[in-house]
Amino acid sequence: MNARKKLLLVNPVNRQFLGFVGDPSTSYMPPGLGIIAALTPDHWDIELIDESFEEFTLRDADLVGLTAFTANAPRAYEIAAMCREKGIYTVMGGIHASMITEEVVNYVDTVIAGEAETAWPVFLSDFEAGRQKPLYHGGITPVDKIPHVRRDIYKYPYVYDLIQTARGCPMGCDFCSVTQLCGKQYRERDVDDVLDEMEKTTRPLLFIVDDHLVNNNKNGRERAIRLFKGMVDRGIKKLWFGQASINFADDEEVLYWAAKSGCTLILLGIEAESPEALADAKKRLNLKRGVDSYQEAFRRIHKYGIAILGAMIFGMESDGRDELIARRDYILRSGMDAVQSSIMTPLPGTGLFYRMQAENKIVLNNFPEDWKYYHFMYATTGTSRLTREELQATMKELWLSMYNKTNIRKMMFKTIRRTRNLKAAYWVYGTNHNYGRIVLVDMLHDGPGGLTRNMEWSSGKRSFYLRFTDQVLRILYLISWNKMVERFRGRITLY
Numbered sequence: 204m205n206a207r208k209k210l211l212l213v214n215p216v217n218r219q220f221l222g223f224v225g226d227p228s229t230s231y232m233p234p235g236l237g238i239i240a241a242l243t244p245d246h247w248d249i250e251l252i253d254e255s256f257e258e259f260t261l262r263d264a265d266l267v268g269l270t271a272f273t274a275n276a277p278r279a280y281e282i283a284a285m286c287r288e289k290g291i292y293t294v295m296g297g298i299h300a301s302m303i304t305e306e307v308v309n310y311v312d313t314v315i316a317g318e319a320e321t322a323w324p325v326f327l328s329d330f331e332a333g334r335q336k337p338l339y340h341g342g343i344t345p346v347d348k349i350p351h352v353r354r355d356i357y358k359y360p361y362v363y364d365l366i367q368t369a370r371g372c373p374m375g376c377d378f379c380s381v382t383q384l385c386g387k388q389y390r391e392r393d394v395d396d397v398l399d400e401m402e403k404t405t406r407p408l409l410f411i412v413d414d415h416l417v418n419n420n421k422n423g424r425e426r427a428i429r430l431f432k433g434m435v436d437r438g439i440k441k442l443w444f445g446q447a448s449i450n451f452a453d454d455e456e457v458l459y460w461a462a463k464s465g466c467t468l469i470l471l472g473i474e475a476e477s478p479e480a481l482a483d484a485k486k487r488l489n490l491k492r493g494v495d496s497y498q499e500a501f502r503r504i505h506k507y508g509i510a511i512l513g514a515m516i517f518g519m520e521s522d523g524r525d526e527l528i529a530r531r532d533y534i535l536r537s538g539m540d541a542v543q544s545s546i547m548t549p550l551p552g553t554g555l556f557y558r559m560q561a562e563n564k565i566v567l568n569n570f571p572e573d574w575k576y577y578h579f580m581y582a583t584t585g586t587s588r589l590t591r592e593e594l595q596a597t598m599k600e601l602w603l604s605m606y607n608k609t610n611i612r613k614m615m616f617k618t619i620r621r622t623r624n625l626k627a628a629y630w631v632y633g634t635n636h637n638y639g640r641i642v643l644v645d646m647l648h649d650g651p652g653g654l655t656r657n658m659e660w661s662s663g664k665r666s667f668y669l670r671f672t673d674q675v676l677r678i679l680y681l682i683s684w685n686k687m688v689e690r691f692r693g694r695i696t697l698y
């Protein structure tokens with residue numbers, strides 16, 4: 204009989220950049236830690252500390268397991284140092300630990316690089332036998348070995364349940380770490396197993412975190428239809444959001460079943476509107492299809508009542524100020540409903556990182572401290588035509604011009620016209636509002652030159668347009684969104 208042991212799982216959050224965690228609607232559960240919990244035997248008591256909701260404080264444990272995005276790695280190291288000082292063993296996995304393992308081994312007792320499904324049980328039994336090693340390589344997991352996320356550890360009021368139905372991306376874009384972490388092979392979980400897991404979710408909204416939701420071939424389309432149709436057949440009626448490439452729009456049957464199963468917002472990796480910028484980013488799929496194909500894809504998706512969240516990147520190698528402004532103008536007239544506007548950031552492990560490092564172009568390179576800037580909202584390099592500071596200053600200007608309250612309300616009205624879906628319009632409004640709050644987080648203060656948490660100028664007078672559209676929003680909330688929230692009231696399980 205094994206004695207009971209305590210595992211503390213920690214999701215550290217960058218204390219310098221609290222944009223995402225400023226609101227529960229953008230504070231997401233960490234599925235990786237839910238998988239670690241699922242792989243841990245019953246004689247371990249498990250507690251999750253998610254710094255999106257509470258700051259880590261030291262407590263008793265036999266083992267502390269940390270995950271971290273690169274931008275959160277310095278905070279993970281701080282937490283690890285606190286634990287190690289008290290003699291608590293630390294282990295770290297996740298994207299940063301997998302991409303730059305040689306750094307992470309210096310800050311924790313054991314690193315598990317790659318996917319954890321096969322490595323974690325080996326580490327844990329070594330740990331219990333006192334023969335643990337400093338490094339384990341998990342590699343790529345056979346898809347049938349991926350367990351359901353253990354959701355009882357999520358004691359916080361997350362708005363979304365997160366679920367992953369496939370891993371890997373064949374595209375291998377230069378700036379992205381997904382192919383490095385999960386491989387080129389697209390590994391699809393069994394559809395029935397995914398549906399069984401979906402049935403266990405309890406939160407009002409669902410976020411399917413696959414990076415490339417519908418693979419770009421006939422099998423991929425057929426599987427997507429089976430999945431979405433399965434959701435309908437099993438009555439898993441939830442509003443959901445997913446991430447896809449532009450090929451999501453290729454098959455109207457996919458769109459029909461996606462919409463029927465509750466898809467209301469889809470993130471599309473558009474990245475840029477000019478072939479030159481796409482070539483810089485090595486975004487081959489979009490280059491192959493041509494930027495002119497975007498409009499038709501948007502039109503088809505809208506036809507099914509689904510709104511589009513365009514993922515756009517600013518600060519490609521060839522970008523100057525005029526190109527950045529042109530990208531903003533394209534966004535505003537393009538037909539995308541919400542926009543994620545990131546600054547090109549050389550993430551460790553990517554082709555972009557190694558190239559820029561070799562060319563000595565990374566400006567914020569005092570690692571590990573400078574990783575705290577690697578969250579896509581802060582320029583870490585310049586371009587061939589802008590210094591780092593110029594890029595940052597231009598982005599602030601563009602963000603203010605896109606995410607100001609007047610503009611995001613205009614965008615919402617366009618979504619109503621394009622999708623005829625009030626829920627999509629309300630979601631789009633919330634999404635743009637949240638991105639604004641996240642990217643402009645350093646301007647959120649009550650001083651005269653600042654923005655309030657409601658994203659309005661502290662010193663400004665409210666226009667008639669804003670006062671009038673307040674009423675429209677209130678109606679949208681009451682007739683569409685609130686009904687959905689009501690269905691889940693009392694059903695969000697807080698263990």
Ligand code: B12
Nearest residue numbers: 231232233235268270272273296297315318319380578579
């Ligand atoms: C969902 C998601 C989000 C969610 C957050 C979900 C969350 N709470 O973790 C949201 C939308 C908030 C988000 C935001 C951002 N994201 Co994101 N996101 C993802 C996405 C699509 C899926 C992650 C996921 O849930 N995977 C499923 C789980 C099961 O996999 P996993 O976490 O990798 O866990 C496995 C292993 O890594 C390992 N593991 C993980 N943790 C641990 C811990 C231990 C102890 C062990 C042993 C093992 C282990 O075991 C797990 C099972 O094998 C990934 C892409 C990807 N495929 O990874 C990008 C990704 C993680 N995001 C990325 C980025 C850059 C961001 C942003 C900075 C971008 C932005 N500004 O929008 C922000 C930063 C947010 C922040 N708080 O700092 C990058 C991270 C790169 C990096 N080096 O950090 C990725 C890889 C995408 C990319 N383009 O490269 N993201």
Ligand code: SF4
Nearest residue numbers: 372374375376379414
């Ligand atoms: S950006 Fe999207 S399409 Fe490109 S490798 Fe990453 S996940 Fe795949």
